[in-house]
Amino acid sequence: MAISIAVASGKGGVGKTSMSVNLGLTFAQMKKRTTLLDADFGMANAHILLGVKPDFFISDALKGTVSITQTLCAGPAGLNFVSGGSGLIDMLNLDKKTRYQTIRLFDEIADNTDILVADVPAGASDSSLAFVAAADKVLIVLVGEPTSFLDAYSLIKAANIDAGLTNFSVVVNMTQSEAQSKAHFEKFKSIALRFLDVRLDYVGHLPLSTRVRQSIVSRKPISIDAKESRENACFQKIAKNILTSPNNETGGIRFFDQQIVRNKRVS
Numbered sequence: 001m002a003i004s005i006a007v008a009s010g011k012g013g014v015g016k017t018s019m020s021v022n023l024g025l026t027f028a029q030m031k032k033r034t035t036l037l038d039a040d041f042g043m044a045n046a047h048i049l050l051g052v053k054p055d056f057f058i059s060d061a062l063k064g065t066v067s068i069t070q071t072l073c074a075g076p077a078g079l080n081f082v083s084g085g086s087g088l089i090d091m092l093n094l095d096k097k098t099r100y101q102t103i104r105l106f107d108e109i110a111d112n113t114d115i116l117v118a119d120v121p122a123g124a125s126d127s128s129l130a131f132v133a134a135a136d137k138v139l140i141v142l143v144g145e146p147t148s149f150l151d152a153y154s155l156i157k158a159a160n161i162d163a164g165l166t167n168f169s170v171v172v173n174m175t176q177s178e179a180q181s182k183a184h185f186e187k188f189k190s191i192a193l194r195f196l197d198v199r200l201d202y203v204g205h206l207p208l209s210t211r212v213r214q215s216i217v218s219r220k221p222i223s224i225d226a227k228e229s230r231e232n233a234c235f236q237k238i239a240k241n242i243l244t245s246p247n248n249e250t251g252g253i254r255f256f257d258q259q260i261v262r263n264k265r266v267s
């Protein structure tokens with residue numbers, strides 16, 4: 001059964017795309033049939049990190065000119081990639097119906113997919129929340145700054161109150177050590193749990209490192225090009241932990257909704 005993971009943060013520039021790309025590649029190397037969705041419509045940039053050039057975008061599949069399978073392009077390690085495109089103004093503020101259609105597009109690949117990773121845009125817009133709410137697992141990327149804490153808190157609160165999500169995995173990025181990451185997590189958790197009835201699981205960290213920045217400049221993802229690095233060890237640990245973290249089971253619009261997938265197969 002295919003599972004979906006939304007990578008989100010609230011605050012921008014905290015490492016969602018770096019995390020999504022490397023986790024996608026890590027799952028692919030674990031022989032999981034993985035698709036990475038760059039859901040950052042309008043500002044899509046995951047293809048640059050991956051070093052691929054998509055011919056088609058989600059908007060093409062929504063228009064019906066191509067199927068979602070045709071939008072997939074092959075990345076390293078067998079990772080499939082689908083882009084939100086850039087500068088697609090009409091995709092920036094998707095209305096409710098289009099958000100639903102976007103999520104349902106992926107039913108077509110349910111049988112050929114083990115894991116869908118969605119790189120969700122910063123902020124708590126309706127589109128960001130729709131992708132978060134539609135995923136089985138939510139990975140919150142946090143950095144040790146008050147603004148990151150505040151924006152992550154706002155996103156979790158909205159996802160909890162508006163969509164009923166209760167389980168969130170947290171990765172702490174750009175720290176000096178694992179101990180520092182855990183300390184940031186504990187602080188964030190103690191603040192969040194004061195006001196929200198949710199479960200937060202620490203799933204790992206990524207150190208502040210020039211290798212991460214350089215991997216983007218050189219377009220050579222760490223999980224492919226620096227397999228022995230401490231950063232790649234972090235991605236492997238996060239990938240393993242997120243797979244065992246609890247799923248959200250809300251009644252709303254979800255990726256790979258099994259009942260809908262089954263009905264589509266019959267019709």
Ligand SMILES: Nc1ncnc2c1ncn2[C@@H]1O[C@H](COP(=O)(O)OP(=O)(O)OP(=O)(O)O)[C@@H](O)[C@H]1O
Pocket residue numbers: 009011012013014015016017018019040121122173174175206207208209210212213214216
């Ligand atoms: N662990 C790290 N060490 C050093 N630099 C990092 C690390 N993680 C991310 N960066 C850098 O931070 C910048 C933002 O990263 P990234 O694009 O992955 O963030 P994002 O959350 O996707 O941003 P946006 O909200 O704009 O989509 C990039 O220049 C990236 O190289």
Ligand SMILES: [Mg+2]
Pocket residue numbers: 016017018040045119
């Ligand atoms: Mg990004």
